[in-house]
Amino acid sequence: MVELTGSTLSLEEARRVIFEKESVFLSEASMVKVQKSREAVERIVKEKRVVYGINTGFGKFSDVLIDQGDVEELQLNLIHSHACGVGDPFPEEVSRAMLLLRANALLKGYSGVRPVLIERLIELLNKQIHPVVPQQGSLGASGDLAPLSHLALVLMGEGEVYYKGEVQPALPVLTKESIFPIQLQAKEGLALINGTQAMTAMGVIGYLEAEDLAYQSEMIASLTIEGLRGIIDAFDEDVHIARGYPQQVATASRIRDYLKDSKLTTKQGELRVQDAYSLRCIPQVHGASWQTLDYVKEKLEIEMNAATDNPLIFDDGNKVISGGNFHGQPIALAMDFMKIAIAELANISERRIERLVNPQLNDLTPFLSPQPGLQSGAMIMQYAAASLVSENKTLAHPASVDSIPSSANQEDHVSMGTIGSRHAYQILQNTRRVLAIELICSLQAVEHRGIDLMAEATREFYENSRKIIPSITKDRVFSKDIEKTAEMLTSLHWQQYARTRKSAIKGGNN
Structure with a gap:
């Protein structure tokens, strides 16, 4: 089980909770802080002190005072009016991550919610009841208001949930699991939705998949090096x-490890003096993407453990400050940076695909075809890869450079971080398919060269891949091969794969 403290959640723990469905429990010490923070809110309400979000309106309505008897209705109205998400829902794993991250942020004890609110979030998480949250509608400041409102609806017994593989109305599912809907009290609605957990959750999922894909890209590139008899000296x-x-x-280091006993690699001057950049510069290009992923990892782990709502309560309620921690700019920039890094893995992969299929650039069968002319082989797979990398270039346009004023210009600069995180995930899916195409082509190339000449590591990967991807002996509907290969890569957690081999990953980036 993973203990949530509000301050110590790591990406590896998040991976286990999100993908392996590991259960979570709450730190007792952190819950004490939560209770003290809640008592401070209750004193503020009782003493009729004017504090934003507790007994005032929101955004441009911050100067409108709310009667004490209406503070609960204020929170209910907030969630209803802000649940304006549209479009397809986030993947279920993202919804699960949102529950985890929102509970962790509230557990810091600066938000003034009742302990039961956090307990309910964790109950949903542990019972695998995940809110259905539309992807579109967030500006990324004041936090992810629309997406998080859809999460909050479920706590109130409204909205829809993913449950046992189906989308169902929330209330019957809560009733079945003996979970009682919550009636939000002072500040609790605002505390639930004023944060960056949608963009961060999407970013966490994207990063975890990108990390695996970056490792996989090195193994796939190693097969390509063998298929093209690449120069190992580089x-x-x-x-x-x-x-x-x-x-x-x-x-x-990892590529040398994969290829250390290969009889298909060459030395400089043996067949040619230099390789093209897409082979020779793999460490420089992939390494730069790893630098970016390391940066993204650092920002995500900070944000996962950050207090991002508003206002924040300090010193037992003697200091309540309306600030701007909900602003998603740090994650927006990180997501835009990750988009470029992952797109580059696809760009260089597509160039390696071209070298594998173009008869003017290699001594293999043209387009890896079993009967050149009568059968086209991998010709149009390169087209598909080119289309995907071109689409990535559009998606890689930075979302964070855009801003549109909202709330009557009270909120006059926003991050668009949620758009950035969504586009990063789309780029990731495209890149995985490009690498799947490279893998299909490289498997065919090394087969032509002689699999008995492959390195131990690459041959093992070849044999495992061939269980999914048959050799090209005749033209077929390659779309199915690409999708099956991409699914294989999606399911392959690379650190676990490496631990099953003697030559486990060396010189890891993370």
């Missing part, structure tokens, strides 16, 4: 130490 450790980037050094 991966010499001295070359990469001379430049000094640890991630570049680590990438080169």
Whole structure:
């Protein structure tokens, strides 16, 4: 089980909770802080002190005072009016991550919610009842208001949930699981929705998948090196130490490890003096993407443990400050940066695909066809890869450079971080398919060269992949192969894969 404290949640713990459905329990010490924070809110209400979000309106209505008898209705109206999400729902894993991250943020004890609210979030998480949350409608400041409102609806017995593989109305599911809907009290609605947990949850899912894909890209590239009889000298450790980037050094180290006993690689001058950049510069390009992923990981782990609602309560309620921690700019920039990094893995992969299929660039069968001319082989797979990388270039346009004023210009600069995180995830799916195409082509190329000449590591990967991807002996509907290969990569958690081999990942980036 994972203990939530509000301050110590890691991406690896998040992975276990989100994907492996590991249960969560709440730190007793943190819950004491939550209770004290709640008592402070109740004193504010009782003493009729004017505090934003507790007994005032929201946004441009912050100067409108609310009668003490109406503070609960204020919270209910807030959730109803802000549940304006549209479009397809987030993947269920993202919804699960939102529950985890929102509970962790409230557990810091700065938000003034009752302990029961956090307990209910964790109960939903542990019983795998996940809110259905539309993807579109957030500006990324004041936090993810629309998406988080749809999460809050479920706590109130409204909205829809994912439950046992189906989308169902929330109330019957809560009743079945003996979970009682909550009537929100002072500040609790605002505390639930004023945060960055939609963009961060989407970012966490994207990062975890991107990390696996970046490792996979190195193994796939290693097969391509063998298929093209690439020059191994370019991966010499001295070359990469001379430049000094640890991630570049680590990438080169892993590829040397994968290819250490290969009889298909060559030395410089043996067949040619130099390889094209898409082979020779793999450590430099992939390493730069790893640098970006390391940056993204740092920002996500900070944000996962951050207090991002407003106002925040300090000093037992003697200091209540309306600030701007809900502003998603740190995650917006990280997501835009991740978009570019993952898109580059696809860009260089597509160039390696071209070298595998273009008879003017290799000595393999044209387009890896079993009967060139009569059968087209991998010709149009390269088209598909080119289309995907082109689409990625559009999606990689930074969302964070845009801003539209809202709430009558009270909220006059917003992050668009949720758009950035969604586009990063789309780029990730496209890139996985590009790498799937490279894998299909590289498997065919090494088969042509002789699988008995492959390195131990790449041959093991070849044999495992061939269980999913049959050899190209005749033209067929390759769309199915691409999707099956992408599904294989999605299910392959690379750290676990590496631990099953003697040559486990060396010089890891994270």
